[in-house]
Amino acid sequence: MGIQHIQSLELLFHKVAKLHSNTVHSLLSGKDVYPGQPPLLRALAERDGQSQKELAETxxxxxxxxxxxxxxMEKTGLVERKPDVTDQRISRVYITAKGHQGLLGVNETMQLMEETCFAMFTTEEKIIFRRLLLQMYDNLNHADFKHLVD
Structure with a gap:
């Protein structure tokens, strides 16, 4: 049975998300950037020298x-940690030159993924799709599943 025969939107969504994730991971692996790291590189590119506590919250x-x-990320040379100049208990994180290069690779990869994923979409379809994804996010964000877990 091919992907076109999947009736469940949940299963289809999961398969697309997994394929997207695996493709991004594969494309980034040659750039020394791994899953979870792009948001950290972006956060440091926007505001370098954040404390570890600030980064975790962000x-x-x-x-x-x-x-x-x-x-x-320190082992691969993407970031470095230094003690705060006024409070040695605080560790500040800085993006390195290699980290900036890695972020360029991330941005190029994400641009390629967006172009590939939406190649056959009209502008209107992209707008609708974005609205639908935001609605899904909002639905999940406001759902109360606590009673199902207990």
Whole structure:
């Protein structure tokens, strides 16, 4: 059974999202940038020298997750951590020249993905699709699933 025969919107959405994610990961792997890292590079490009606490809040991840991510990114030379000049307890994160190059690669990859994904879409279809995705996001963001988990 081919993808055209899938009736469930949820399953089709999942398959498209997974294919998109796997393709992006594959394209970025040669640039030393891995899943989860592009938002951090963008955040630092917008405001370099953020504290680890600020970055974790910006990215909506736990400080422990950020610490692991920063360790990997330091090893590949994308970022560097330095103590704050006024408070040695605070670690500030800076994007390196290699990090800026990685971000250029990310931006090029995302541009290619957008062009590829929406190649056969009209401007109107893109506007409608964006509106529908925003509605899905809003639906999920406001859904109350707590009673189903307990």
């Amino acid at each position: 990215m909506q991840i736990t400080p422990a997750t950020l610490t692991v991510m920063l360790g990997r």
